[in-house]
Amino acid sequence: MTTTETRVDDTSYPTRISGTPEHLPRAHPTVWGTEADGPIDAATLASHDATGYSVVDQLLSPGEVQTYWQELVRLSSDERLRTDERVITEARTGEVRSVFDVHELSGLVAELVRDPRVLGRARQLLGSEVYLHQTRVNYMPGFKGTGFYWHSDFETWHAEDGMPSPRAVSCSIALTDNYPFNGGLMIMPGSQRTFVQCAGETPSENYKSSLKEQRAGVPAEGDIVAMAAEYGIDQFTGQSGSALWFDSNILHGSGNNITPYPRSNIFLVFNSVENPLVEPFAAGSPRPSFIAGRDFTPLTR
Template sequence: MKLAQARIDIYRADGYLRIPAVFTPEEMKVLRADCYAVLSPDRGHADGNVPELNGVATRVGFGVDLDSRAVAAAARLPRILGPVKQLLGERVYLFQTRVNAKMRRVGEGYPWHTDFANWVNDGIRRGSMEDMITVGVLLTESTPENGAMRILPGSHRHGVGEWFFDTKSVGYQSYNAPEAYVERMISETPPVFVEGGPGDMVLFAPELMHGSEKNRSDEDRLYLMFVYNRSDNLPVESEIRREHMTPYVNYPYRGDLTELADDAIATAVA
């Protein structure tokens, strides 16, 4: 798949782009089942999972593709890699795969931040929208009540923004935006919820401000996230400034990605 110029223009102006109905219901069934399995302590790479601060559920499962052939295939589908290569260039690798789980009633939120404030501290030097991109696949409904991601459209134009080293909010080391900066940014651009249903996709830039509230509903909310980076923008080991609870935050394989066939999820599980 290739993005039409009008969609590229929206992405560049707003720092994000929603694309509805990218996956079929059958594909979603497979991906969702695999992602739930990854969130359980029985997964192959159980050291990829990070718990909620309250300890009652898994918050994020990293390295999802290591335990799911369907997810590994999804990350290489032309529907995703086509647009990613249009925006970043031909040589890209997977920087990170993760499931952001927000379990019913217990899944906590995320303070406002830009992802690149975190990744620059993981040794990545360049985080513009031409260098990196996150592709989020909605595995469930995403609503304000169940903790849909909120973003500030256009905020990527401020670059990585202000940040502080936060060891408290979420239970692991992260870099979040100071309150006064968030207030200033919100007064400039009102937040927008990333609402949608299973199979929808959202692309967003590393310098886009975003965050979310806890899940107050009786339904789980799950996103499957793929982060792509240009192959000439690898992390610089000597510039890593935070420690992780799991080895799979900076994805361990760095080979250039090539597209599979469009039915690769079905063939991965056949």
């Protein structure tokens, strides 16, 4: 079942503008649920509300990590997928960078998104039933893995997918150890409370290049300097099996991995069923459904 798409007034989060970008106060909550709504305790919810992220150590057991790691190897080695548009390769090396819509390609991941350890937290943080906006696996091999420049996911999802508000949350589950030196994700804690506008128009079919290297929809260097001065930078490190939950509007990025140690993860994005996509706010047409899901049916066990 899908919800009829309608255009809503874009007064809170205008972006891809022609003038000078501004920093706008967030008009919506970070945490929508309460302690009674799921497995996250009150103190962790309060911390997530303040910083925009939280970490669950050992969400997956070592045995589960190994099972999912083998699944990543299978997907990246499947020659039948090499020409599939859901498989994104590195711009310089041609190696697999990401595989999108992975819950449709892997029964294991399809089960994971409905696992109570995952689904329960998504529902609690968003205070509602949820659906999948996006799923993918990310590969950052040793020596060759390239990072992601500073950005807010919501800025892109709002501009190019038509997500009305930042009532979405991402879960990144580490399948390799995350060190400070192998391209670990960096986050500006608290930055989810500020929407940083971006300048410039969205190119036609921008996703075809942005998934390899994002250029449209990234903050100006001066804005990044100002946000870092205000919020600082944290980094997600920890053992494989740990999970990072982070708000859709938080500023984050990662550097290249020039170490011998790979960094791979399963990336799941949950959106509230009360926040369905409409027409894009700053693009000529929506991105494909394998990047921005438009089946708003609530996830169930």
